[in-house]
Amino acid sequence: MLSLKFIRENPEKVKKAIKSKGLEIDLQKIFSLDSQRKQFLNESENLRARRNRASTEIAKKKGARKETASLIEEMKKVSKKIKEIDSFLDEKEKELDEFRLLLPNIPHSSVPLEKNLIVRTVGEIPEFNFKVLPHWEIGERLEILDFKSASRMTGRAFPLYKGLGAKLERALINFMLDTHQKQGYQEISPPFIVNRHSMKNCGQLPWLEEDMYYIKKDDFFLIPTAEVPLTNIHQDEILTEEKLPIYYAAYSPCFRREAGAYGKETKGLLRVHQFDKVELVKLVKPKNSYEELEKLVADAEEILQLLKLPYRVVLLSDKEISFAAAKCYDLEVWAGAQKEYLEVSSCSNYEDFQSRRAKIKYRSKEATSFVHTLNGSGIALARTVVAILENYQQKDGSIIIPEVLQPYFGGIKKIS
Numbered sequence: 001m002l003s004l005k006f007i008r009e010n011p012e013k014v015k016k017a018i019k020s021k022g023l024e025i026d027l028q029k030i031f032s033l034d035s036q037r038k039q040f041l042n043e044s045e046n047l048r049a050r051r052n053r054a055s056t057e058i059a060k061k062k063g064a065r066k067e068t069a070s071l072i073e074e075m076k077k078v079s080k081k082i083k084e085i086d087s088f089l090d091e092k093e094k095e096l097d098e099f100r101l102l103l104p105n106i107p108h109s110s111v112p113l114e115k116n117l118i119v120r121t122v123g124e125i126p127e128f129n130f131k132v133l134p135h136w137e138i139g140e141r142l143e144i145l146d147f148k149s150a151s152r153m154t155g156r157a158f159p160l161y162k163g164l165g166a167k168l169e170r171a172l173i174n175f176m177l178d179t180h181q182k183q184g185y186q187e188i189s190p191p192f193i194v195n196r197h198s199m200k201n202c203g204q205l206p207w208l209e210e211d212m213y214y215i216k217k218d219d220f221f222l223i224p225t226a227e228v229p230l231t232n233i234h235q236d237e238i239l240t241e242e243k244l245p246i247y248y249a250a251y252s253p254c255f256r257r258e259a260g261a262y263g264k265e266t267k268g269l270l271r272v273h274q275f276d277k278v279e280l281v282k283l284v285k286p287k288n289s290y291e292e293l294e295k296l297v298a299d300a301e302e303i304l305q306l307l308k309l310p311y312r313v314v315l316l317s318d319k320e321i322s323f324a325a326a327k328c329y330d331l332e333v334w335a336g337a338q339k340e341y342l343e344v345s346s347c348s349n350y351e352d353f354q355s356r357r358a359k360i361k362y363r364s365k366e367a368t369s370f371v372h373t374l375n376g377s378g379i380a381l382a383r384t385v386v387a388i389l390e391n392y393q394q395k396d397g398s399i400i401i402p403e404v405l406q407p408y409f410g411g412i413k414k415i416s
Contacts, residue, residue, distance in 0.1 A: 001100050001356040004034060013106055020318040021104045023207075030099050037092040044085045051078050101206055105353040107318040108290075108327040116317050116330075122301070123310030125334055126391055133397075134337040135389040136268030139165065141397060142415055147268065157266055157273045159382065164415045168388070168401075169276060171408035172381050173251045176278040176303055180378055183299050185249035185280060190229035192252055193220045198232040201358035203324030203350070213255045213273075222255035226279035227375040234283065235358040244362055244371065245284040245292060249378065252277060268386070270342070275382040282374040283360065286352070289372035290327070293349040297329050300345045300378045306404045309387050310334040312341055326351045333383060336390035342383045347376030 007014055011027060018025050054075050058068045139145030144165025150158045161169050177187055199205045199221050204212065213222040223229060230248045239246075254277050269275075280299060284292045297313065304311045314330045321328045325348035332341035352370035355361070360371050392400045398416035406413055 001097075001353060002103050002106070003356065004096070004100075006106075007100075007103070008034070010106075014103060017104045017106050017318075020107070021323060022319075023102070023104065025102055030096065030103075033092055033096050033099060037089065037096060040085050040089040040092060044082055044089060047078055047082050047085070051075055051082070054078075101200060101357075104323045105203075105326050105350065107321060108349070108351075111321065111327050112315060112317045114317055114319060116320055117315040119313040119315050119329070121310075121312040122305070123308070123334075125310050126336060128336065128393075130395045132337040132390055132393055134268065135335075135386045138389055138393060138397065138399070139268070142399065144168070144415060145268075155273075157271065159269055159272055159274070164409075164412070165385075167409060168385060168405070168415070169381060171405045172384060173276060173278060174408055175306075175405055176378055177249060177251060179303060179306065180249040180278065180280060180299065183247075183302070185247040185299075188226075188230060188233070188248050188250040190223075190226055190233075190250050190252060192223050192229075194223055194228050194232070195220055198228055198235070201235060202228045202231050202354055203322070203357070204228065207323055211257050213257060223252060224256050225254050225277060225375075225377075226250040226252035227281055230279060230281035231283075231354055231360075231373055231375065232358060234360045237360060238368060239283070239360070239362040239371065241285075241362055241364045245282055245288070248281045250279050250281075252279065254380075269382040270338075270386065272382055275380060277380045278378045280376045280378045283355075283371045284374065285362070286369065286372045289349050289351060289374065292372075293327065293329075293347065293374055296374055296376045297331070297347045300331055300347055300376050303379050304331065304333060304344075307384070307388070307402045309384075309391060309402075311344075316346075322346070322348065324348075324350050324353050326353065331377075331379065333387040334391065335383070335386050336393065338386070338390065342386060343380075344383045344387075345377035345379040347374070349374050 002014065007030060015027055054071055058071060061068050136145065136147065144162055146160040146162050150160035181187055196205065196219055204224060212224060215221070230250055254275050256273060258271065258273065280296060282292055282296060311331055311333045314332060316328045316330060328346055328348040330343050331345035333344045335342050350373045352372055354373045355370040361368050362371050388402060389399055392402065394400060398414045400414050401409055401412065
């Protein structure tokens with residue numbers, strides 16, 4: 001959420017951010033609401049000052065009932081008027097807050113305009129002397145993926161892992177959590193269902209509600225990412241300066257309808273409604289947040305490096321970064337049969353956009369300030385499985401298990 005002060009002082013920047021996200025928002029409305037709020041606030045303060053002066057006068061004339069009776073009666077009317085005005089003021093404050101929830105974050109000055117920037121490419125794309133089968137085909141041949149059963153029990157775009165396929169998922173989760181623990185992250189096992197307030201705090205609502213799985217009876221949401229519960233651990237808290245930075249890592253299933261994704265490639269595991277992910281979240285001091293973003297990207301990259309999967313790092317443009325992010329890097333892994341890079345992680349700095357919504361602050365010697373929040377996938381498993389099945393595929397139809405995962409397989413080195 002943007003501060004009112006920032007919006008007042010930087011209307012053109014806000015308009016530009018709105019345009020880059022393809023949103024239609026009349027910014028003039030917020031200035032009108034702010035003006036009305038100020039009028040009610042001034043009127044309330046003037047009436048309070050008047051009542052305070054009258055109270056002093058009444059106190060001086062204590063015992064002189066005849067002289068103060070009319071003034072006391074007048075102040076009763078003033079108090080009633082103050083309550084009415086405060087009610088209007090609360091209404092305008094709520095309208096302002098709801099309107100501010102619609103406004104996107106402002107891209108950092110280092111974010112490229114219009115077009116994404118490939119920052120670096122790591123690892124060599126493997127060459128094969130045989131036709132590489134797509135993951136859905138090799139997965140079904142090896143009986144480690146079963147899309148037909150998943151479709152019958154639930155519907156399209158839900159995966160089912162079997163046997164060594166399920167073991168591969170579990171091995172990846174444990175490997176990622178173990179790696180991130182060594183990097184200094186505290187492991188968390190969060191709820192997989194959150195309330196509306198928590199979703200708003202992370203910027204998932206109001207714009208993305210159609211993409212979410214919603215439990216109407218309780219007004220709850222299945223989480224789209226563990227970012228939501230992790231960020232909300234400290235909602236409505238003032239942290240001590242010594243407690244920062246805070247690093248959290250969590251495994252969770254993620255649920256997304258992806259209402260706006262129709263027409264995109266949906267075969268196999270490429271675009272599913274439920275997928276596993278290990279998520280990284282940081283709460284840091286503002287002065288360190290962009291340095292922390294680079295470290296976050298490096299932490300997520302280490303997973304791909306240890307798996308020996310070729311990938312690239314992409315700095316997203318102002319048009320491509322998410323609604324809540326100020327700056328974002330995508331990690332894209334190469335998939336041999338797809339012959340393209342697939343996004344497996346987005347590492348973002350939200351600055352104080354989320355912490356203003358969630359009211360997460362820290363107290364230093366100088367002042368009390370909002371923390372900066374960051375998050376990144378470390379990494380999304382569905383497309384990582386795609387990359388392993390398509391890059392580690394052998395001519396005989398078997399899959400070599402990446403070396404770093406073999407300890408989690410109890411001596412098994414390939415899936416055949």
